[in-house]
Amino acid sequence: MRLVLRTYRAPLRMTTLAIALVALTLFVHHRANDPAQVAASLDRAQNGLAVVSAISAALVAVLSAVQWIDVLRPPAPLISGERVVLRPLGRRDGPALARTIDQAVLDENRLPPDTAEQAKRLVRRTAVANWAAICDASSGDVVGVVTMEFDEPRRNATLGIWIGPGHRGKGYASGTTAAAARLARGMGYDTTALTSQANTAMQRALERGGFVRTGTVEHVFDTGEVIEAIRFEHRGVADAAG
Numbered sequence: 001m002r003l004v005l006r007t008y009r010a011p012l013r014m015t016t017l018a019i020a021l022v023a024l025t026l027f028v029h030h031r032a033n034d035p036a037q038v039a040a041s042l043d044r045a046q047n048g049l050a051v052v053s054a055i056s057a058a059l060v061a062v063l064s065a066v067q068w069i070d071v072l073r074p075p076a077p078l079i080s081g082e083r084v085v086l087r088p089l090g091r092r093d094g095p096a097l098a099r100t101i102d103q104a105v106l107d108e109n110r111l112p113p114d115t116a117e118q119a120k121r122l123v124r125r126t127a128v129a130n131w132a133a134i135c136d137a138s139s140g141d142v143v144g145v146v147t148m149e150f151d152e153p154r155r156n157a158t159l160g161i162w163i164g165p166g167h168r169g170k171g172y173a174s175g176t177t178a179a180a181a182r183l184a185r186g187m188g189y190d191t192t193a194l195t196s197q198a199n200t201a202m203q204r205a206l207e208r209g210g211f212v213r214t215g216t217v218e219h220v221f222d223t224g225e226v227i228e229a230i231r232f233e234h235r236g237v238a239d240a241a242g
């Protein structure tokens with residue numbers, strides 16, 4: 001609503017000003033008790049208001065078109081690599097985002113079964129906090145999601161990744177770990193990641209992105225389930241260019 005008001009502030013102000021001017025002129029002539037002047041003023045006011053309305057309507061149409069084009073255009077990249085481009089999720093990404101969430105993603109992250117539908121709705125309305133789209137660097141297609149939780153006092157970003165079922169095994173996760181660490185480093189943050197002992201694909205993707213194992217930690221999911229997770233830390237050198 002605030003955005004709508006801000007966008008249409010100029011035409012709204014123009015119309016309000018025109019109406020105020022007309023009202024003032026009529027008031028002045030009315031007070032002067034001059035019926036001919038009042039009639040002439042009413043005539044001029046009618047023409048003037050018609051012109052102002054037409055200009056305002058044209059302005060509103062142009063502003064609406066600009067806003068619509070903005071919605072259609074994918075948001076600007078946060079960072080680009082050879083394999084992937086990471087960018088904020090746009091309002092049109094809902095269906096593509098939902099397609100990246102399958103049972104493996106739900107299981108690995110202990111997410112409820114309606115996550116895909118919820119994500120679709122959320123993206124339509126607003127950005128999902130800390131989620132960014134992983135896009136193929138050539139086609140721009142959304143292939144997965146990267147999550148980065150920024151811990152400001154510790155200057156640490158915790159990385160999470162999933163790749164859609166049709167896109168796995170093509171190097172997207174490896175490219176993303178490298179690019180995300182580079183992004184965080186540029187913002188003055190270290191990057192860490194946790195993964196389950198069984199998730200060898202994610203472990204390998206982290207290593208390919210320049211992460212090293214630093215031990216194991218207890219990880220508590222939102223569901224309350226506790227696992228012994230492997231902790232990774234980025235040490236700067238990556239053999240994947242992202």
Ligand SMILES: CC(C)(COP(=O)(O)OP(=O)(O)OC[C@H]1O[C@@H](n2cnc3c(N)ncnc32)[C@H](O)[C@@H]1OP(=O)(O)O)[C@@H](O)C(=O)NCCC(=O)NCCS
Nearest residue numbers: 105108161162163168169170171172173174201202204205
């Ligand atoms: C784990 C996941 C992110 C990996 O993404 P990906 O894009 O397929 O990974 P990459 O293509 O970059 O491959 C990374 C490495 O894993 C290997 N790999 C890929 N799929 C694998 C699988 N199913 N089993 C074992 N290794 C696998 C690749 O060969 C590659 O190793 P290499 O460099 O030695 O060849 C993806 O499978 C996924 O989203 N899974 C479901 C959700 C999930 O587990 N998220 C991680 C939570 S911590």
